[in-house]
Amino acid sequence: MNTKPFFEEKINCRIKNFLNTDIYQMLGGSNILFSEKDLQKIIDICSQKDCYEMIFKRRLNGGPYLLKDAVSYTNWVMEGWRNHSHFAFIVRNNTGEFIGTLDIKSPDLDNAEVGCWADENYRGFMTNAFKELIALAKNAGYKKLYARIKSENSRSYNMVMRSGFIKIEERLRTDGLLEFIYEITLND
């Protein structure tokens, strides 16, 4: 029985945008390379209202998302694939522009946390990308995945529910915010 996740070295999946006819690429493993242009795009996306409010505002103590934060995100992505400690995927549009990311935050096959963020100008692909993430995780040996989502983040919990997750818990965080826990069991 596997005790560690196993992913193909190069991952490249087609992702359809549900709201139009666009096809994107979801990349993982050694298919991920970042350019200077990607860094600027990461800063732009992480500064967008939803993304900043839901994920980065608290982490950055209300400060701006800067180049060093984008560099540290790209280093984290590359490190994960190198060390098999976490597994991030990126999504590019049909001109190769970086438009979002999804990740599995640990190698714990029994229960691993997942997350994502995306460019608000490209709405409509994340449910399909998440379904692909679930299929890849199942193939890699994961048995269960979970997501922690702030109670006010309806776009995010609607998206994970469309992907097959169910709510299992409501938790009050130490900072007083209510968060919901969603999970999916990956049966054989």
Ligand SMILES: CC(C)(COP(=O)(O)OP(=O)(O)OC[C@H]1O[C@@H](n2cnc3c(N)ncnc32)[C@H](O)[C@@H]1OP(=O)(O)O)[C@@H](O)C(=O)NCCC(=O)NCCS
């Ligand atoms: C979470 C996030 C990626 C979701 O993005 P999204 O654009 O709402 O997600 P989707 O692309 O799946 O859905 C967009 C629309 O397409 C529809 N859609 C997409 N795929 C679909 C599918 N397979 N079946 C049915 N409807 C679908 C949805 O119903 C939704 O329409 P609606 O807004 O009218 O309800 C985005 O809100 C985000 O980046 N938020 C900030 C970061 C964040 O909160 N991350 C999560 C932390 S846990």
